[in-house]
Amino acid sequence: MDKVTKFLSVKDLVVEYASDGETVHAVNGVSLEVERGKTLGLVGETGAGKTTIAKAILRILPDVGCKIRKGEVYLDGEDILKLHENEMRKIRGNKISMIFQDPMTALNPVQRIGEQIAEVVKLHNDEHVNPEDRAKEMLEIVGIPAERYYEYPHQFSGGMKQRVVIAIALACNPDLLLADEPTTALDVTIQAQVLDLIGDLRKKYNTSMLLITHDLGVVAQVCDNVAVIYAGNIIEYGTKEQIFDHPSHPYTKGLFGAIPDMNEDEEWLHPIEGLPPDPTNLPAGCAFAPRCNYACEVCMKEAIEVAKTTDGHDCRCCRLAEIAREEE
Amino acid sequence: MEPVIQVDHLKKYFSTPRGMLHAVDDVSFTIEKGKTLGVVGESGCGKSTLGRTIIHLHEATAGKISLEGEDVTKLSRKALREAREKMQIIFQDPYSSLDPRKTIRSTITEPLKVSGKMSKAEIEIKADDLMELVGIDQRLRLAYPHELDGGRRQRVGIARALALDPKFVVCDEPVSALDVSIQAQVLNLLKLLQESKGLTYMFVTHDMSVVKHISDDICVMYLGQVVEKCESKELFRNPMHPYTKALLSAIPSTNIHNPMKREILYGEITSPINPKPGCRFATRCKFATEACSQPQIQEEVSAGHFVSCCRIKELG
Numbered sequence: 001m002d003k004v005t006k007f008l009s010v011k012d013l014v015v016e017y018a019s020d021g022e023t024v025h026a027v028n029g030v031s032l033e034v035e036r037g038k039t040l041g042l043v044g045e046t047g048a049g050k051t052t053i054a055k056a057i058l059r060i061l062p063d064v065g066c067k068i069r070k071g072e073v074y075l076d077g078e079d080i081l082k083l084h085e086n087e088m089r090k091i092r093g094n095k096i097s098m099i100f101q102d103p104m105t106a107l108n109p110v111q112r113i114g115e116q117i118a119e120v121v122k123l124h125n126d127e128h129v130n131p132e133d134r135a136k137e138m139l140e141i142v143g144i145p146a147e148r149y150y151e152y153p154h155q156f157s158g159g160m161k162q163r164v165v166i167a168i169a170l171a172c173n174p175d176l177l178l179a180d181e182p183t184t185a186l187d188v189t190i191q192a193q194v195l196d197l198i199g200d201l202r203k204k205y206n207t208s209m210l211l212i213t214h215d216l217g218v219v220a221q222v223c224d225n226v227a228v229i230y231a232g233n234i235i236e237y238g239t240k241e242q243i244f245d246h247p248s249h250p251y252t253k254g255l256f257g258a259i260p261d262m263n264e265d266e267e268w269l270h271p272i273e274g275l276p277p278d279p280t281n282l283p284a285g286c287a288f289a290p291r292c293n294y295a296c297e298v299c300m301k302e303a304i305e306v307a308k309t310t311d312g313h314d315c316r317c318c319r320l321a322e323i324a325r326e327e328e
Numbered sequence: 329m330e331p332v333i334q335v336d337h338l339k340k341y342f343s344t345p346r347g348m349l350h351a352v353d354d355v356s357f358t359i360e361k362g363k364t365l366g367v368v369g370e371s372g373c374g375k376s377t378l379g380r381t382i383i384h385l386h387e388a389t390a391g392k393i394s395l396e397g398e399d400v401t402k403l404s405r406k407a408l409r410e411a412r413e414k415m416q417i418i419f420q421d422p423y424s425s426l427d428p429r430k431t432i433r434s435t436i437t438e439p440l441k442v443s444g445k446m447s448k449a450e451i452e453i454k455a456d457d458l459m460e461l462v463g464i465d466q467r468l469r470l471a472y473p474h475e476l477d478g479g480r481r482q483r484v485g486i487a488r489a490l491a492l493d494p495k496f497v498v499c500d501e502p503v504s505a506l507d508v509s510i511q512a513q514v515l516n517l518l519k520l521l522q523e524s525k526g527l528t529y530m531f532v533t534h535d536m537s538v539v540k541h542i543s544d545d546i547c548v549m550y551l552g553q554v555v556e557k558c559e560s561k562e563l564f565r566n567p568m569h570p571y572t573k574a575l576l577s578a579i580p581s582t583n584i585h586n587p588m589k590r591e592i593l594y595g596e597i598t599s600p601i602n603p604k605p606g607c608r609f610a611t612r613c614k615f616a617t618e619a620c621s622q623p624q625i626q627e628e629v630s631a632g633h634f635v636s637c638c639r640i641k642e643l644g
Contacts, residue, residue: 045507187370189593192578196592217580244584258512260541271512275477
C-alpha cells in the first residue's frame, strides 16, 4: 500500500524499555493506519503497549531507558520520527494532540484553566488569533461557561476537568487526536456526555482519532476500525463490524466472552485462564499461546504471520482454519 | 428466613469546613443468607461509605445495623471485635490494601493470629486451606505483594477476608482495578465461594454489567440516598427512577447494530454538603417539577420494587 494514502501510518514500530538491567519489550512490530476523519480503536489490556504506541507517535517517550528500536510514523506522508525536535514541537498540540487518561493529573493545579488552554494557542497560532478569546471560545464549545476561565482545576469536577483537557487538545484544530482512555476515569453518565462531545467536535473539524481503550462498549460506539493488541503486537485488525460480528483471534473471542452480558443471564463467566506474558521474557511463538485453547506446537515455537481473512480483516493466528472447523 | 444483615434508617454524616456532608442518608435494606445485594451508583454517591459503616469501619451517625438479629450499632470494644469476625470486607484496590512489607502468608494468617482462637499448628493448616481455596500457589507463600499481579493480589485480599469464616462480606469494587479477562476469574471465584460457604455479600460497584451478573437484589444510590431498590432482573427489565434509566442508557453497549438511545444528562450535580430536603437528582432530571423540592418518600410501586420519586405514577 502506498504510504501517502493514509493520513497516519505507523510501520513496524518496535519500542523497548530498559528496567533493572532487563529489556521490556513493550511494542513489538506494530503497524497501523488511520484515514482522515476516521477513528481507529486500539483495544487491549493493561501493559499491552497501547499508551506506549501513542507516546511514540507523539515522540514523548522518556529520554532515559526507552528506545524506539525500529519503525516509521508517517503523518500525511512525512516520517515524523526523523524530524528535528524543533520541527516536532510545531506538530505537537497543533497537528497532533493528545487527550490524557487522568484529568486529575493532566492539568497544572496552580495555573488558571483558561491560561492552560490559551498557552497552546499562543504557541501555535499566528498573531491574528487572540489566545484568550480562543480559550474562552473553546470553553464554551466544551460546555463550560467562559466566565470560568479564571478558575483553577480544583474548582472543577472530574468530568469538567476532562472537558478542559479536551478543550486544550482541540484548541488548535488538530488533524489527529490521540485519545488515551479519555473517559476511563469518569462515571458512565459523564462518560456519555464526553463521548458525545468528542464525536460532535470531530465531525465538525473532520479530525482523525486514535482511541485507546480497554472498554469494548466505548469502541462499539465511537470507532470505525479496531485493532486488538496483546503483548505489544496487533493480533486482530478490521472494521468495527468485522471485529464485533466475526471476532477471529482466540484472544479477541476471549475478551468478548469475559464481559458479563447485559442481555443474558449466565451463571458463570468465561474468563481467559492464565495471565498475560512477562514483557521482559516473551514466549518465542505466539504471545497468547500459553493461554490459548487451540495452541499447537507451531504456536509455541514460531513467530506467527498475519493471516488475511476477508477484505482487510487481518488476524495473527495460524490455527484459524482448525478453529473454524471445531466450531462447526 | 431471618436476614443476615438488616439496616434501618442508616445515616453517616461527615463534618467538613463547609458544613455536614450527607454521605449516607436514611438507607434501609435487608439481605438474606446466601444472597447478594448489589449497591450501584457513581463516584461520590456514598456506596463505599455505606459498606464501611455497616461493618463499623465508620461509626454510624444514626440508624440501626443488625447482624443475625443482634444490634451491632452500639457495641463495646470487646463485643465489636467479636462481631467483626462475622463481617469482613474485600477492598477495591489490590495494590494499596495489602501491606507491602508482609508476605502473602503472613497477610492471610494475620486475622487468625489476632483472633487468638487457634494454635500455631491450626493456623498453618488453615492458611494452606485458604490459599488453596482462592487459588494461590503454595510457592507464593513467601512472596511479597509487589511480586504479584492484580488478580492474584485480589485473591489474597479475598483469602484474608474469609480467614475467620465470616457470615457477611462487603465486596467494595473488588474487580474494578482488574482487566476484563482477570475480572471474570475473580467474579467466578466470589460466586463459587458464596455457594460453597453460604456467604452473604453486599457488592458495591459502579459497573452495571458486573452488578447485574452477581446480584440477587440491587439498590441504586444517588448522593447518599437509595433511589430505587428491587430484584436484579426486575431492575434491568423495568427500571423506573429517571436516574436509573439514565444510568442504564449511558452504558456503552457492545451491540453495534442495535445501539440503545443514549440519554445525556445535563445540569449541575447537587452538592452533598447540607443538601436541600427535596430530590437530589432534580437538578439533572428532565421531569423535575415543584413537587420535587419536597422530601421524597420511598414507595412500593409493584411487589418488591421500591422507588423514591414523587412523579413515578405520572411518568409510568
